[in-house]
Amino acid sequence: MNRFVFFGGKGGVGKTTVSAAYGLNCARAGLETLLVSTDPAHSTSDVFDQQFGDEPTAVSGHDGLWAMEIDPEAEIDRHMREIKATMSDQVSPAIVNEIDRQIELAHRTPGAYEAALFDRLIDVMRSSEDYDRVVFDTSPTGGTLRLLSLPEFLESWVERLREKRAESVDLFEKAAIGDKEARAKLADDPILARLAERKEQFAFAGETLREDAAFFLVLNPDELSIEESHRAVDDLESAGLSVGGLVVNKVAPEPDPEESGTGATFLRERHRTERDRLDRIEREFDQPIVAVIEQRVAEIKGGLLDEIAAELDIDVTAAPPEQG
Numbered sequence: 001m002n003r004f005v006f007f008g009g010k011g012g013v014g015k016t017t018v019s020a021a022y023g024l025n026c027a028r029a030g031l032e033t034l035l036v037s038t039d040p041a042h043s044t045s046d047v048f049d050q051q052f053g054d055e056p057t058a059v060s061g062h063d064g065l066w067a068m069e070i071d072p073e074a075e076i077d078r079h080m081r082e083i084k085a086t087m088s089d090q091v092s093p094a095i096v097n098e099i100d101r102q103i104e105l106a107h108r109t110p111g112a113y114e115a116a117l118f119d120r121l122i123d124v125m126r127s128s129e130d131y132d133r134v135v136f137d138t139s140p141t142g143g144t145l146r147l148l149s150l151p152e153f154l155e156s157w158v159e160r161l162r163e164k165r166a167e168s169v170d171l172f173e174k175a176a177i178g179d180k181e182a183r184a185k186l187a188d189d190p191i192l193a194r195l196a197e198r199k200e201q202f203a204f205a206g207e208t209l210r211e212d213a214a215f216f217l218v219l220n221p222d223e224l225s226i227e228e229s230h231r232a233v234d235d236l237e238s239a240g241l242s243v244g245g246l247v248v249n250k251v252a253p254e255p256d257p258e259e260s261g262t263g264a265t266f267l268r269e270r271h272r273t274e275r276d277r278l279d280r281i282e283r284e285f286d287q288p289i290v291a292v293i294e295q296r297v298a299e300i301k302g303g304l305l306d307e308i309a310a311e312l313d314i315d316v317t318a319a320p321p322e323q324g
């Protein structure tokens with residue numbers, strides 16, 4: 001199994017629950033495991049009845065399991081401060097205020113949250129050498145899974161920006177021939193350096209996702225969730241990323257044959273409909289169904305989480321040692 005494992009799916013299908021259960025299995029198999037939540041509602045804290053923050057924290061009661069909840073809003077603020085600081089070194093004090101205003105506006109535009117989230121995901125992937133397995137519980141907010149198919153695209157976009165910047169630096173240099181100070185300043189243009197760094201980040205993300213990441217989709221036996229999963233498979237595949245398997249969660253249990261009455265009739269009907277959906281999933285997807293999990297009567301934590309962990313048929317064996 002790859003070192004990075006992502007769980008995606010529509011809102012509320014059970015991504016957080018399944019990620020936690022899989023993380024638990026990995027830790028129990030002796031892997032140092034980090035569970036990363038990108039969900040602003042932070043339900044990992046609910047599953048383990050423990051608060052987590054932006055840094056990995058040991059999950060109490062579970063050896064080898066760590067969790068963190070990344071906060072894109074904080075990342076956006078950090079971004080904004082960083083860019084303001086870089087810009088104010090570059091421009092005259094007279095226009096700093098106007099630029100600050102523009103930067104703030106830019107950070108409130110659609111896409112800023114996704115960009116910040118993506119940056120933070122890359123950071124976490126980069127700085128997680130201490131863990132054998134990193135499990136990402138992706139949130140539907142910001143379309144995290146869709147973001148993962150972007151690195152190639154972003155890399156070439158940043159490269160175009162870099163070329164443009166290099167051209168204008170070059171023109172500026174030519175215009176400034178004889179002016180030693182201007183030349184010296186342009187030799188290490190901070191914007192070019194920053195773009196080069198971004199390009200390198202995206203290249204790293206693309207390579208890591210293709211070579212060392214596995215993707216699983218969680219879905220429920222309903223039409224919307226099935227449609228969404230088809231889209232996710234397509235998006236990932238068009239980026240060269242393949243989905244390893246499907247977890248079908250919240251499947252209605254079947255009442256005993258002798259049970260009658262409204263409740264039992266309802267459940268029997270429901271169970272039948274969901275059977276059809278399960279058949280449909282099996283027919284329509286190339287990916288294997290790695291677990292079919294029944295709906296429980298209460299939220300999943302404690303002993304129920306253990307039950308679900310036992311039902312997951314997803315490989316936890318350690319990744320092969322890296323080639324030297």
Ligand SMILES: Nc1ncnc2c1ncn2[C@@H]1O[C@H](COP(=O)(O)OP(=O)(O)OP(=O)(O)O)[C@@H](O)[C@H]1O
Pocket residue numbers: 009010011012013014015016017018039041043139140249250251293294295296297298299300301
């Ligand atoms: N098999 C199940 N039986 C009963 N309840 C479940 C089951 N799986 C998940 N739940 C409950 O459903 C709710 C949503 O699950 P979960 O938070 O794992 O979904 P999610 O996909 O992460 O949601 P979001 O998209 O909001 O992040 C939670 O209260 C969870 O305890």
Ligand SMILES: [Mg+2]
Pocket residue numbers: 015016017039043137138139
């Ligand atoms: Mg969740």
